[in-house]
Amino acid sequence: MWTATVLTLFPDMFPGPLGVSLAGKALAGGLWALETRDIRDSATDRHRSVDDTPAGGGAGMVLRADVTARAFDAVTPLAGRPRLLMSPRGTPLTQARVIELAAGPGPIIVCGRFEGLDQRVIDARQLEEVSIGDYVLSGGELGALVLIDACVRLLPGVMGNVTSSDSESFSDGLLEYPQYTRPQVFEGLAIPDVLTSGDHGKVAAWRQAEAERLTRARRPDLWAKKGLTQGAPKRPKNATDG
Ligand code: SAH
Numbered sequence: 571m572w573t574a575t576v577l578t579l580f581p582d583m584f585p586g587p588l589g590v591s592l593a594g595k596a597l598a599g600g601l602w603a604l605e606t607r608d609i610r611d612s613a614t615d616r617h618r619s620v621d622d623t624p625a626g627g628g629a630g631m632v633l634r635a636d637v638t639a640r641a642f643d644a645v646t647p648l649a650g651r652p653r654l655l656m657s658p659r660g661t662p663l664t665q666a667r668v669i670e671l672a673a674g675p676g677p678i679i680v681c682g683r684f685e686g687l688d689q690r691v692i693d694a695r696q697l698e699e700v701s702i703g704d705y706v707l708s709g710g711e712l713g714a715l716v717l718i719d720a721c722v723r724l725l726p727g728v729m730g731n732v733t734s735s736d737s738e739s740f741s742d743g744l745l746e747y748p749q750y751t752r753p754q755v756f757e758g759l760a761i762p763d764v765l766t767s768g769d770h771g772k773v774a775a776w777r778q779a780e781a782e783r784l785t786r787a788r789r790p791d792l793w794a795k796k797g798l799t800q801g802a803p804k805r806p807k808n809a810t811d812g
Pocket of ligand 1: 655656657658659680681682683684685686687700701702703704705706707708709710711713
């Protein structure tokens with residue numbers, strides 16, 4: 571079974587939001603598993619200390635290498651599993667990486683705290699640093715919850731409608747087209763006619779065009795990448811962004 575193992579100083583933060591809705595039902599139903607390990611249980615001194623002052627001076631504290639390594643080495647199984655460290659210095663998490671992680675056995679995720687983790691344990695245990703965005707959180711736990719949530723919804727049987735992830739944002743390098751549902755008219759605004767026309771070909775073409783328009787306008791970085799990998803669709807002469 572796909573299992574996420576989380577090393578944290580705050581195991582009470584789990585499953586947290588992963589205990590409700592689709593992820594929570596799937597967790598209770600045995601479609602995936604979550605194991606939390608308290609890093610503090612690997613402390614050996616009288617005060618159970620896990621952190622110390624930064625070598626070289628400066629503000630804050632650093633999570634100790636020896637304590638974290640001991641907690642990490644106690645994980646079973648270790649072999650063949652992605653070894654992640656949540657870190658603002660890491661490779662930004664993408665849907666492509668999420669798809670890979672969801673297809674594997676499930677990652678071991680180390681959650682940093684304080685000013686971060688002693689570099690030696692990152693090197694010695696070959697931890698892959700993963701960031702959830704260019705901002706600084708107070709700990710890796712929220713990042714781990716984000717990463718696990720993104721993986722779990724892709725596991726077989728977790729989402730009601732299996733096909734609903736096929737066209738969603740990032741799956742084909744595009745943002746998703748806009749969605750509508752009843753009522754037919756909301757505050758004088760009607761659902762676009764094409765969506766209620768019953769013409770599946772026209773609906774598909776409209777959605778593709780909208781996905782391309784939104785991606786070009788909002789995420790020129792994604793649009794440029796798409797151009798490099800598969801040749802961006804031609805931009806109509808009279809097109810306007812936004
Ligand atoms: N001093 C560090 C920040 C430490 S924040 C720096 O400037 O790089 C404390 C912990 O929160 C980190 O060790 C990491 O585990 C987590 N964290 C903070 N921001 C994150 C982000 N954007 N993505 C993933 N984890 C993050």
